[in-house]
Amino acid sequence: MTYNPARRLFLGGSLAATAAGATGIITPAALAAGSSVAAPHVMYGPQAGIAKLNANENPYGPSPAALKAIAEASSTGGAYYAYQAGMYLTDMIAEEYGLKKENVAITAGSSLILAFAAYAATSKGKILGPDLFWDTTSKAPISQGGPDIVRVPNTADLDIDLDALYNAIDDNIAMVHICNPNNPTGKVLDTKKLQDFCIKASKKTLVLVDEAYNELISDGPAHSMIPLINQGHNIIVARTFSKIYGLAGMRVGYMLGSEENISFINQYGLGGYSINQAGLAAAIASFKDEAFKDFSRDKVMEAKDMIMTAVKANGLTALPSATNFVFVNLGDNGDANAFRAAMEKENVLIRGQYRTYKPWSRVSTGKIEDVKMYVDAMPKALEAMYKA
Ligand SMILES: Cc1ncc(COP(=O)(O)O)c(C=O)c1O
Incomplete structure (x- = not known):
């Protein structure tokens, strides 16, 4: 099949397939059947008694202000296209970062604009990335005959190896x-190292930094690469309302970049048409809600402490986490898939194996009572894993 990224308007194939049934309609059954985020669902979320710790959501959202805005926007605006609210949020975001509205693209979740970026990049060349990263959107073009991601090994500490990435940039690479x-x-x-990398690498190719979890870092703004866009570097940054804002189900995300990059990427999808009134209302009400962000960060810290304590008590280790999830090393004989299956028997949903990283298991923070279920189930699940 000839590869034609322009055919993939709206949703990348693999993204759609993750959540949609044969009809293309996203049903709870399709969600439960198809993907790594599968969970026994009632219509709008996990069943009571199920600890859903597998998709890095913030179950303390939406915030009270967002819930009020959702109700209001749905009743007064549900019948209408969401143009004004879309423009309003775009302006809010542009102003926050000292950019113009032409530097901002908002879509239904950041996955969509990230997938558009992947289609745009692969119309010119290949995407370069680490061995281990959230690669869903950069893999999306593959189903259309697009190129596979060129991968560079992570360091022994599972860090992204910026030097190796830089050395791997050649004329075939259209985006890192x-x-x-x-x-x-x-x-x-490290912020300085990433800045240096971005400045150097962006002279050779487009650099995409996905900052989905930035707001979860206590000094998030200090870690952001957005200022490099203001300085004119060839960099795009993605952000989402799905994580700290607790709006994963409301589907709002955005990308920032030069006017030229944003309009090039927008050619690969009609992103503005994907956004909806209720999601926008929630995002607008949440964007500057510092009290809710602080509250969410505190809950994440509390949950991470519980997870880290349990990890240690069970003789395991985990990577230091700046996010709302923890990557746990289950040890030499660890098996993330067996551990996930054993946890599921205890009504705790976590992630299974990533690529070749068999002993590494990812657990999201969630409601404190759900994290307690994970902690309580850990000894039993480890025993079952070792027996498997
Ligand atoms: C790094 C990263 N970027 C983007 C996303 C997708 O987020 P959204 O809900 O905005 O599509 C995720 C989801 O887990 C993620 O981990």
Whole structure:
């Protein structure tokens, strides 16, 4: 099949397939059947008694202000296209970062604009990334005959190896994709090193930094690469309302970049048409809600402390996490898939194995009572894993 990224308007194939049934309609059954975020669902969330710790959501959202805005926007605006609210949020975001509205693209979740960026990049060349990162969107073009990601090994500490990435940039590379903090490791890069890398690498190719978890770092703004866009470097940054804002189900995300990069990427999808009134209302009400962000950060810290204490008590180790999830090393005989299966028997949903990283298991923070279920189930699940 000839590869034609322009055919993939709206949703990348693999993204759609993750959540949609044969009809293309996202049903709870399709969600439960198809993907790594599968969970026994009632219509709008996990069943009571199920600790859903597998998709890095913030179950303390939406905030009270967002809930009020959702109700209001749905009743007065549900019948209408969401143009004004879309423009309002775009302006809010542009103003926050000292950019113009032409530097901002908002879509239904950041996955969509990230997938558009992947299609745009692969119309010119290949995407370069680490071995271990959130690669879903940069893999999306592959189903259309696009190129596979060129990968560079992580360091022994599972950090992103910026020097190796830089050395791997050649004329075939159209974009470098970095997540900071990274998923699934939870690690954050040294800001100065990442800045230096971005400035150097962006002279050779487009650099994408996905900052989905930035707001979870206590000094998030200090870690952001957005100022490099203001300085004119060839860098795009993605952000989402799905994590700290607790709006994963409301589907709002955005990308920032030069006017030229944003309009090039927007050619690969009609992103503005993907956004909805209720999601926008929630995002607008949440964007500057510092009290809710502080509250969420505190809950994440509390949950991470519980996870880290349990990890230690069970003789295991975990990577330091700047995010709302922890990458746990289950040890030499560890098996993340067996551990996930054993946890599921205890009604705790976590992630299984990533690529070749068999002993590494990712658990999200969630409601404190759900994290307690994980902690309580850990000895039993480890025993079952060793027996498997
Ligand atoms: C690094 C990263 N970027 C983007 C996303 C997707 O977020 P959204 O809900 O905005 O599509 C995720 C989801 O887990 C993620 O981990």
